[in-house]
Amino acid sequence: MNSTDSRKKVGFVGLGIMGRSMAGHILDGGHELHVYNRTKGKGAELVARGAVWHDSAGEVAAACDILVTIVGYPKDVEETYLGAGGIVERAKAGAVLIDMTTSSPTLAVEIAAKAAQKGVRTLDAPVSGGDVGAKAGKLSIMVGGDEAAFNVALPLLRLMGENIVLQGGPGAGQHTKMSNQIAIASTMIAVSESLAYAKASGLDAGRVLSSIGTGAASSFALNVLGPKMLADDYAPGFYVHHFIKDMSIAIAEAERMKLDLPGLALAKRLYETLASSGFGEEGTQAIYRLYEQHAGK
Structure with a gap:
Protein backbone atom coordinates (compact mmCIF):
# COMPACT_ATOMS: atom_id res chain seq x y z
CA MET A 1 0.00 0.00 0.00
CA PRO A 170 -29.07 -4.64 8.92
CA GLY A 171 -30.15 -8.02 7.59
CA ALA A 172 -30.42 -6.86 3.97
CA GLY A 173 -27.18 -8.58 2.98
CA GLN A 174 -28.42 -11.88 4.37
CA HIS A 175 -31.80 -11.53 2.67
CA THR A 176 -29.99 -10.92 -0.63
CA LYS A 177 -27.88 -14.04 -0.11
CA MET A 178 -31.03 -16.03 0.55
CA SER A 179 -32.37 -14.81 -2.81
CA ASN A 180 -29.11 -16.01 -4.37
CA GLN A 181 -29.31 -19.44 -2.75
CA ILE A 182 -32.95 -19.87 -3.73
CA ALA A 183 -32.02 -19.22 -7.38
CA ILE A 184 -29.15 -21.70 -7.18
CA ALA A 185 -31.18 -24.44 -5.49
CA SER A 186 -33.68 -24.94 -8.30
CA THR A 187 -31.01 -24.37 -10.95
CA MET A 188 -28.91 -27.25 -9.59
CA ILE A 189 -31.90 -29.56 -9.97
CA ALA A 190 -32.55 -28.25 -13.49
CA VAL A 191 -28.93 -28.81 -14.59
CA SER A 192 -28.92 -32.34 -13.17
CA GLU A 193 -32.19 -33.20 -14.90
CA SER A 194 -31.00 -31.68 -18.17
CA LEU A 195 -27.85 -33.82 -18.19
CA ALA A 196 -29.74 -36.94 -17.12
CA TYR A 197 -32.17 -36.40 -20.00
CA ALA A 198 -29.35 -35.84 -22.50
CA LYS A 199 -27.62 -39.08 -21.52
CA ALA A 200 -30.82 -41.11 -21.39
CA SER A 201 -31.67 -40.00 -24.93
CA GLY A 202 -28.30 -41.23 -26.21
CA LEU A 203 -26.69 -37.84 -26.67
CA ASP A 204 -23.11 -36.92 -25.79
CA ALA A 205 -23.85 -34.78 -22.74
CA GLY A 206 -20.58 -32.86 -23.12
CA ARG A 207 -21.59 -31.79 -26.61
CA VAL A 208 -25.01 -30.83 -25.33
CA LEU A 209 -23.35 -28.55 -22.78
CA SER A 210 -21.34 -26.90 -25.56
CA SER A 211 -24.59 -25.98 -27.31
CA ILE A 212 -26.91 -25.01 -24.49
CA GLY A 213 -24.20 -23.34 -22.40
CA THR A 214 -24.17 -20.30 -24.67
CA GLY A 215 -27.94 -19.94 -24.96
CA ALA A 216 -30.73 -18.95 -22.63
CA ALA A 217 -29.87 -21.82 -20.25
CA SER A 218 -26.37 -20.43 -19.62
CA SER A 219 -25.38 -20.24 -15.95
CA PHE A 220 -22.49 -20.92 -13.60
CA ALA A 221 -24.19 -24.13 -12.55
CA LEU A 222 -24.49 -25.34 -16.14
CA ASN A 223 -21.14 -24.20 -17.53
CA VAL A 224 -18.86 -24.75 -14.51
CA LEU A 225 -20.56 -27.40 -12.41
CA GLY A 226 -22.16 -29.30 -15.31
CA PRO A 227 -18.80 -30.58 -16.64
CA LYS A 228 -17.84 -31.57 -13.09
CA MET A 229 -21.04 -33.61 -12.82
CA LEU A 230 -20.20 -35.44 -16.04
CA ALA A 231 -16.63 -36.08 -14.84
CA ASP A 232 -17.83 -37.39 -11.44
CA ASP A 233 -15.83 -34.56 -9.88
CA TYR A 234 -17.58 -33.83 -6.61
CA ALA A 235 -14.75 -32.05 -4.80
CA PRO A 236 -16.27 -29.26 -2.71
CA GLY A 237 -16.22 -25.65 -3.76
CA PHE A 238 -19.21 -25.30 -1.46
CA TYR A 239 -20.28 -28.13 0.81
CA VAL A 240 -23.63 -29.89 0.51
CA HIS A 241 -24.22 -29.61 4.27
CA HIS A 242 -23.61 -25.85 4.18
CA PHE A 243 -26.06 -25.50 1.31
CA ILE A 244 -28.69 -27.38 3.31
CA LYS A 245 -28.07 -24.91 6.14
CA ASP A 246 -28.65 -21.99 3.76
CA MET A 247 -31.84 -23.46 2.37
CA SER A 248 -33.10 -24.06 5.91
CA ILE A 249 -32.55 -20.39 6.75
CA ALA A 250 -34.32 -19.30 3.56
CA ILE A 251 -37.32 -21.53 4.24
CA ALA A 252 -37.60 -20.27 7.82
CA GLU A 253 -37.49 -16.65 6.66
CA ALA A 254 -40.00 -17.37 3.88
CA GLU A 255 -42.38 -18.97 6.38
CA ARG A 256 -42.05 -15.92 8.62
CA MET A 257 -43.07 -13.78 5.63
CA LYS A 258 -45.88 -16.24 4.76
CA LEU A 259 -44.24 -16.98 1.40
CA ASP A 260 -44.55 -20.44 -0.20
CA LEU A 261 -41.44 -21.60 -2.13
CA PRO A 262 -42.11 -25.15 -3.41
CA GLY A 263 -39.03 -25.29 -5.64
CA LEU A 264 -36.78 -24.49 -2.71
CA ALA A 265 -38.55 -27.06 -0.53
CA LEU A 266 -37.99 -29.75 -3.17
CA ALA A 267 -34.30 -28.87 -3.54
CA LYS A 268 -33.81 -29.04 0.22
CA ARG A 269 -35.42 -32.49 0.40
CA LEU A 270 -33.19 -33.79 -2.41
CA TYR A 271 -30.04 -32.40 -0.84
CA GLU A 272 -31.02 -33.88 2.51
CA THR A 273 -31.38 -37.26 0.78
CA LEU A 274 -27.91 -36.79 -0.67
CA ALA A 275 -26.43 -35.90 2.72
CA SER A 276 -28.13 -38.85 4.43
CA SER A 277 -26.41 -41.09 1.88
CA GLY A 278 -23.03 -39.88 3.12
CA PHE A 279 -22.25 -37.10 0.64
CA GLY A 280 -22.64 -34.02 2.85
CA GLU A 281 -18.93 -33.19 2.58
CA GLU A 282 -19.00 -33.11 -1.22
CA GLY A 283 -19.66 -30.11 -3.44
CA THR A 284 -23.17 -29.02 -4.35
CA GLN A 285 -22.75 -30.53 -7.83
CA ALA A 286 -23.02 -33.93 -6.13
CA ILE A 287 -26.80 -33.57 -6.44
CA TYR A 288 -26.22 -35.22 -9.83
CA ARG A 289 -25.53 -38.47 -7.97
CA LEU A 290 -29.29 -38.78 -7.44
CA TYR A 291 -29.79 -38.77 -11.21
CA GLU A 292 -26.84 -40.93 -12.28
CA GLN A 293 -28.82 -44.16 -12.43
CA HIS A 294 -31.08 -42.52 -14.99
CA ALA A 295 -28.19 -41.01 -16.97
CA GLY A 296 -26.63 -44.08 -18.51
CA LYS A 297 -24.58 -45.00 -15.45
Whole structure:
Protein backbone atom coordinates (compact mmCIF):
# COMPACT_ATOMS: atom_id res chain seq x y z
CA MET A 1 0.00 0.00 0.00
CA ASN A 2 1.23 3.48 -0.75
CA SER A 3 0.30 5.08 2.56
CA THR A 4 0.81 3.79 6.06
CA ASP A 5 -2.28 5.83 7.06
CA SER A 6 -4.46 3.34 5.18
CA ARG A 7 -2.94 0.37 6.99
CA LYS A 8 -5.39 -0.99 9.54
CA LYS A 9 -5.43 -3.63 12.23
CA VAL A 10 -7.79 -6.16 10.69
CA GLY A 11 -9.08 -9.27 12.40
CA PHE A 12 -10.24 -12.40 10.61
CA VAL A 13 -12.12 -15.21 12.32
CA GLY A 14 -12.85 -18.39 10.37
CA LEU A 15 -10.12 -19.80 8.14
CA GLY A 16 -11.98 -22.51 6.28
CA ILE A 17 -12.20 -23.32 2.59
CA MET A 18 -12.97 -19.68 1.70
CA GLY A 19 -11.76 -17.75 4.72
CA ARG A 20 -8.09 -18.63 4.28
CA SER A 21 -8.00 -17.12 0.81
CA MET A 22 -10.01 -14.06 1.83
CA ALA A 23 -7.74 -13.38 4.80
CA GLY A 24 -4.73 -13.84 2.54
CA HIS A 25 -5.92 -11.04 0.28
CA ILE A 26 -6.17 -8.73 3.29
CA LEU A 27 -2.60 -9.62 4.26
CA ASP A 28 -1.45 -9.03 0.67
CA GLY A 29 -3.18 -5.65 0.85
CA GLY A 30 -0.65 -4.54 3.45
CA HIS A 31 -2.84 -4.63 6.54
CA GLU A 32 -1.80 -5.91 9.95
CA LEU A 33 -3.77 -9.16 10.11
CA HIS A 34 -4.92 -10.82 13.34
CA VAL A 35 -6.50 -14.28 13.07
CA TYR A 36 -8.34 -16.97 14.99
CA ASN A 37 -9.81 -20.30 13.98
CA ARG A 38 -11.10 -23.19 16.08
CA THR A 39 -8.62 -25.50 14.34
CA LYS A 40 -5.31 -23.72 14.84
CA GLY A 41 -3.49 -25.52 12.06
CA LYS A 42 -5.65 -23.82 9.42
CA GLY A 43 -4.02 -20.51 10.36
CA ALA A 44 -0.43 -21.76 10.09
CA GLU A 45 0.21 -20.51 6.57
CA LEU A 46 -1.10 -17.02 7.33
CA VAL A 47 0.92 -16.84 10.55
CA ALA A 48 4.02 -17.87 8.60
CA ARG A 49 3.31 -14.94 6.28
CA GLY A 50 3.11 -12.47 9.15
CA ALA A 51 -0.41 -12.73 10.61
CA VAL A 52 -0.80 -12.55 14.40
CA TRP A 53 -2.50 -15.53 16.04
CA HIS A 54 -4.99 -15.13 18.90
CA ASP A 55 -6.59 -17.79 21.07
CA SER A 56 -10.19 -16.57 20.74
CA ALA A 57 -12.44 -14.45 18.57
CA GLY A 58 -12.85 -12.03 21.47
CA GLU A 59 -9.10 -11.49 21.65
CA VAL A 60 -9.04 -10.67 17.95
CA ALA A 61 -11.87 -8.16 18.42
CA ALA A 62 -10.03 -6.43 21.26
CA ALA A 63 -6.98 -5.92 19.06
CA CYS A 64 -8.54 -4.68 15.83
CA ASP A 65 -10.23 -1.72 14.13
CA ILE A 66 -12.12 -3.87 11.64
CA LEU A 67 -13.08 -7.50 12.15
CA VAL A 68 -14.23 -10.00 9.52
CA THR A 69 -15.88 -13.32 10.33
CA ILE A 70 -16.88 -16.24 8.15
CA VAL A 71 -17.86 -19.21 10.27
CA GLY A 72 -20.19 -22.16 9.75
CA TYR A 73 -23.74 -21.86 11.02
CA PRO A 74 -26.00 -19.21 12.59
CA LYS A 75 -25.40 -20.83 15.99
CA ASP A 76 -21.66 -20.29 15.45
CA VAL A 77 -22.27 -16.65 14.51
CA GLU A 78 -24.43 -16.10 17.58
CA GLU A 79 -21.90 -17.69 19.92
CA THR A 80 -18.94 -15.89 18.34
CA TYR A 81 -20.59 -12.46 18.46
CA LEU A 82 -22.91 -12.56 21.45
CA GLY A 83 -21.39 -15.20 23.74
CA ALA A 84 -19.54 -14.32 26.95
CA GLY A 85 -16.15 -12.87 26.09
CA GLY A 86 -17.17 -12.76 22.45
CA ILE A 87 -16.75 -10.21 19.70
CA VAL A 88 -19.43 -7.69 20.68
CA GLU A 89 -18.40 -7.72 24.32
CA ARG A 90 -14.72 -7.14 23.57
CA ALA A 91 -14.83 -4.99 20.42
CA LYS A 92 -13.37 -1.49 20.54
CA ALA A 93 -15.78 1.44 20.47
CA GLY A 94 -15.97 2.65 16.90
CA ALA A 95 -14.92 -0.68 15.43
CA VAL A 96 -16.61 -2.12 12.34
CA LEU A 97 -17.61 -5.79 12.52
CA ILE A 98 -18.28 -7.57 9.22
CA ASP A 99 -19.94 -10.98 9.27
CA MET A 100 -19.49 -12.68 5.89
CA THR A 101 -21.05 -15.96 6.98
CA THR A 102 -24.27 -16.89 5.23
CA SER A 103 -26.50 -16.64 8.28
CA SER A 104 -29.92 -15.60 9.53
CA PRO A 105 -31.18 -12.12 8.59
CA THR A 106 -33.01 -11.98 11.91
CA LEU A 107 -29.78 -12.74 13.79
CA ALA A 108 -27.95 -10.04 11.81
CA VAL A 109 -30.50 -7.47 12.99
CA GLU A 110 -30.10 -8.63 16.60
CA ILE A 111 -26.29 -8.42 16.46
CA ALA A 112 -26.45 -4.94 14.93
CA ALA A 113 -28.73 -3.71 17.71
CA LYS A 114 -26.60 -5.12 20.50
CA ALA A 115 -23.37 -3.87 18.96
CA ALA A 116 -24.83 -0.38 18.54
CA GLN A 117 -25.43 -0.23 22.29
CA LYS A 118 -21.65 -0.44 22.68
CA GLY A 119 -20.85 2.10 19.98
CA VAL A 120 -19.81 -0.62 17.54
CA ARG A 121 -21.02 -0.81 13.94
CA THR A 122 -21.83 -4.01 12.07
CA LEU A 123 -22.32 -5.17 8.51
CA ASP A 124 -23.80 -8.44 7.35
CA ALA A 125 -21.93 -9.18 4.14
CA PRO A 126 -22.38 -12.74 2.85
CA VAL A 127 -20.64 -13.69 -0.35
CA SER A 128 -21.16 -15.73 -3.50
CA GLY A 129 -18.50 -17.22 -5.73
CA GLY A 130 -17.27 -20.21 -3.75
CA ASP A 131 -13.66 -21.17 -3.28
CA VAL A 132 -12.83 -20.13 -6.85
CA GLY A 133 -14.07 -16.58 -6.28
CA ALA A 134 -12.38 -16.42 -2.87
CA LYS A 135 -9.01 -17.44 -4.30
CA ALA A 136 -9.29 -14.95 -7.16
CA GLY A 137 -10.57 -12.09 -4.98
CA LYS A 138 -13.65 -11.86 -7.20
CA LEU A 139 -16.48 -12.63 -4.82
CA SER A 140 -19.89 -11.01 -5.07
CA ILE A 141 -20.47 -9.34 -1.69
CA MET A 142 -24.01 -8.49 -0.56
CA VAL A 143 -24.02 -5.99 2.27
CA GLY A 144 -26.54 -4.89 4.87
CA GLY A 145 -25.95 -2.17 7.44
CA ASP A 146 -25.14 1.47 7.98
CA GLU A 147 -23.84 3.38 4.94
CA ALA A 148 -21.09 5.09 6.92
CA ALA A 149 -19.81 1.72 8.16
CA PHE A 150 -20.03 0.39 4.61
CA ASN A 151 -17.84 3.23 3.35
CA VAL A 152 -15.24 2.48 6.03
CA ALA A 153 -15.23 -1.22 5.10
CA LEU A 154 -15.35 -0.81 1.32
CA PRO A 155 -11.57 -0.64 0.65
CA LEU A 156 -11.17 -3.86 2.61
CA LEU A 157 -14.09 -5.54 0.86
CA ARG A 158 -12.55 -4.63 -2.48
CA LEU A 159 -9.55 -6.81 -1.61
CA MET A 160 -11.89 -9.82 -1.50
CA GLY A 161 -14.53 -9.11 -4.11
CA GLU A 162 -15.56 -7.17 -7.20
CA ASN A 163 -19.33 -6.85 -7.15
CA ILE A 164 -19.97 -5.15 -3.80
CA VAL A 165 -23.45 -3.71 -3.23
CA LEU A 166 -25.01 -2.13 -0.14
CA GLN A 167 -28.52 -3.62 -0.24
CA GLY A 168 -30.04 -1.82 2.75
CA GLY A 169 -29.97 -1.82 6.54
CA PRO A 170 -29.07 -4.64 8.92
CA GLY A 171 -30.15 -8.02 7.59
CA ALA A 172 -30.42 -6.86 3.97
CA GLY A 173 -27.18 -8.58 2.98
CA GLN A 174 -28.42 -11.88 4.37
CA HIS A 175 -31.80 -11.53 2.67
CA THR A 176 -29.99 -10.92 -0.63
CA LYS A 177 -27.88 -14.04 -0.11
CA MET A 178 -31.03 -16.03 0.55
CA SER A 179 -32.37 -14.81 -2.81
CA ASN A 180 -29.11 -16.01 -4.37
CA GLN A 181 -29.31 -19.44 -2.75
CA ILE A 182 -32.95 -19.87 -3.73
CA ALA A 183 -32.02 -19.22 -7.38
CA ILE A 184 -29.15 -21.70 -7.18
CA ALA A 185 -31.18 -24.44 -5.49
CA SER A 186 -33.68 -24.94 -8.30
CA THR A 187 -31.01 -24.37 -10.95
CA MET A 188 -28.91 -27.25 -9.59
CA ILE A 189 -31.90 -29.56 -9.97
CA ALA A 190 -32.55 -28.25 -13.49
CA VAL A 191 -28.93 -28.81 -14.59
CA SER A 192 -28.92 -32.34 -13.17
CA GLU A 193 -32.19 -33.20 -14.90
CA SER A 194 -31.00 -31.68 -18.17
CA LEU A 195 -27.85 -33.82 -18.19
CA ALA A 196 -29.74 -36.94 -17.12
CA TYR A 197 -32.17 -36.40 -20.00
CA ALA A 198 -29.35 -35.84 -22.50
CA LYS A 199 -27.62 -39.08 -21.52
CA ALA A 200 -30.82 -41.11 -21.39
CA SER A 201 -31.67 -40.00 -24.93
CA GLY A 202 -28.30 -41.23 -26.21
CA LEU A 203 -26.69 -37.84 -26.67
CA ASP A 204 -23.11 -36.92 -25.79
CA ALA A 205 -23.85 -34.78 -22.74
CA GLY A 206 -20.58 -32.86 -23.12
CA ARG A 207 -21.59 -31.79 -26.61
CA VAL A 208 -25.01 -30.83 -25.33
CA LEU A 209 -23.35 -28.55 -22.78
CA SER A 210 -21.34 -26.90 -25.56
CA SER A 211 -24.59 -25.98 -27.31
CA ILE A 212 -26.91 -25.01 -24.49
CA GLY A 213 -24.20 -23.34 -22.40
CA THR A 214 -24.17 -20.30 -24.67
CA GLY A 215 -27.94 -19.94 -24.96
CA ALA A 216 -30.73 -18.95 -22.63
CA ALA A 217 -29.87 -21.82 -20.25
CA SER A 218 -26.37 -20.43 -19.62
CA SER A 219 -25.38 -20.24 -15.95
CA PHE A 220 -22.49 -20.92 -13.60
CA ALA A 221 -24.19 -24.13 -12.55
CA LEU A 222 -24.49 -25.34 -16.14
CA ASN A 223 -21.14 -24.20 -17.53
CA VAL A 224 -18.86 -24.75 -14.51
CA LEU A 225 -20.56 -27.40 -12.41
CA GLY A 226 -22.16 -29.30 -15.31
CA PRO A 227 -18.80 -30.58 -16.64
CA LYS A 228 -17.84 -31.57 -13.09
CA MET A 229 -21.04 -33.61 -12.82
CA LEU A 230 -20.20 -35.44 -16.04
CA ALA A 231 -16.63 -36.08 -14.84
CA ASP A 232 -17.83 -37.39 -11.44
CA ASP A 233 -15.83 -34.56 -9.88
CA TYR A 234 -17.58 -33.83 -6.61
CA ALA A 235 -14.75 -32.05 -4.80
CA PRO A 236 -16.27 -29.26 -2.71
CA GLY A 237 -16.22 -25.65 -3.76
CA PHE A 238 -19.21 -25.30 -1.46
CA TYR A 239 -20.28 -28.13 0.81
CA VAL A 240 -23.63 -29.89 0.51
CA HIS A 241 -24.22 -29.61 4.27
CA HIS A 242 -23.61 -25.85 4.18
CA PHE A 243 -26.06 -25.50 1.31
CA ILE A 244 -28.69 -27.38 3.31
CA LYS A 245 -28.07 -24.91 6.14
CA ASP A 246 -28.65 -21.99 3.76
CA MET A 247 -31.84 -23.46 2.37
CA SER A 248 -33.10 -24.06 5.91
CA ILE A 249 -32.55 -20.39 6.75
CA ALA A 250 -34.32 -19.30 3.56
CA ILE A 251 -37.32 -21.53 4.24
CA ALA A 252 -37.60 -20.27 7.82
CA GLU A 253 -37.49 -16.65 6.66
CA ALA A 254 -40.00 -17.37 3.88
CA GLU A 255 -42.38 -18.97 6.38
CA ARG A 256 -42.05 -15.92 8.62
CA MET A 257 -43.07 -13.78 5.63
CA LYS A 258 -45.88 -16.24 4.76
CA LEU A 259 -44.24 -16.98 1.40
CA ASP A 260 -44.55 -20.44 -0.20
CA LEU A 261 -41.44 -21.60 -2.13
CA PRO A 262 -42.11 -25.15 -3.41
CA GLY A 263 -39.03 -25.29 -5.64
CA LEU A 264 -36.78 -24.49 -2.71
CA ALA A 265 -38.55 -27.06 -0.53
CA LEU A 266 -37.99 -29.75 -3.17
CA ALA A 267 -34.30 -28.87 -3.54
CA LYS A 268 -33.81 -29.04 0.22
CA ARG A 269 -35.42 -32.49 0.40
CA LEU A 270 -33.19 -33.79 -2.41
CA TYR A 271 -30.04 -32.40 -0.84
CA GLU A 272 -31.02 -33.88 2.51
CA THR A 273 -31.38 -37.26 0.78
CA LEU A 274 -27.91 -36.79 -0.67
CA ALA A 275 -26.43 -35.90 2.72
CA SER A 276 -28.13 -38.85 4.43
CA SER A 277 -26.41 -41.09 1.88
CA GLY A 278 -23.03 -39.88 3.12
CA PHE A 279 -22.25 -37.10 0.64
CA GLY A 280 -22.64 -34.02 2.85
CA GLU A 281 -18.93 -33.19 2.58
CA GLU A 282 -19.00 -33.11 -1.22
CA GLY A 283 -19.66 -30.11 -3.44
CA THR A 284 -23.17 -29.02 -4.35
CA GLN A 285 -22.75 -30.53 -7.83
CA ALA A 286 -23.02 -33.93 -6.13
CA ILE A 287 -26.80 -33.57 -6.44
CA TYR A 288 -26.22 -35.22 -9.83
CA ARG A 289 -25.53 -38.47 -7.97
CA LEU A 290 -29.29 -38.78 -7.44
CA TYR A 291 -29.79 -38.77 -11.21
CA GLU A 292 -26.84 -40.93 -12.28
CA GLN A 293 -28.82 -44.16 -12.43
CA HIS A 294 -31.08 -42.52 -14.99
CA ALA A 295 -28.19 -41.01 -16.97
CA GLY A 296 -26.63 -44.08 -18.51
CA LYS A 297 -24.58 -45.00 -15.45
